[in-house]
Amino acid sequence: MKKNVLEFWVGVFVLLGMAALGVLSFRVAGGNGGLTGNPTYALYAEFSDIGGLKANAPIRTAGVVVGRVESITLDPETYQAKVTLKVNNQYKFSTDVSAQILTSGLLGEQYIGLTQGADEAMLNAGDTITETSSAMVLENLINQFVANMGGEKKSDDTAKPEAVSQ
Structure with missing residues (x-):
């Protein structure tokens, strides 16, 4: 009888652990980022290079998540990435707001940072x-650094002149 009770409680413990792992994995994967149930509105932005930006990436202002990237498409006429932003209704931005693709840390996740402008008219x-402002791609920065370092080689113009024999 004691063996059955012990097996029951081990089973309950395993099921609770699996449920906790499921909830944790959903939160780590992005979930809805705290926008669940809050009404949103769509804004659009075009970038020449989005780097590693992905759908469901956060949109932040002053470090606060104010929305999520809904989708990313390529405009066939301008060949620029058109990003659809879903912003929480409680946050309004002026018509001169600026959007940048930023990275959390050196190699962290990319997100869109919005900087409020000074206009009184709202989007x-x-x-x-x-x-x-497009993303700064690490590979491009490294290539520029290597190209600049390669251009600083000293020429052989400073070599000593050879002795002239007579």
Whole structure:
């Protein structure tokens, strides 16, 4: 009888552990980022390079998550990435807001940072953010650094002149 009770409690413990792991994995994967149930509105932004930005990436202002990236598509006319932003209704941004693709830490997740402008007029649902800065791609920065270092080689013009024999 004691063996059956022990097996029951071990089973309950294992099931609770599996449920906790499921909840934890959902939160780590992004879940809804705290926007569950809150009404949102769509804004658009175009970038020449989005780096590793992905759908469901956070949108932050002053470090606070104010929305999520809904989708990323390529505009066939301009060949720029068109990003659809879902912003929580309680946050309104001026028409001169700027959007940047930033990275958490050196190699962390990429997100969109919004910097509020000074205009009194506010963006409406469906408007496009015109002030954008593309992602800084680590590979491009390394290539520029290597190219600049390669251009600083000293030339052989300073070599000593050979002795002239007579």
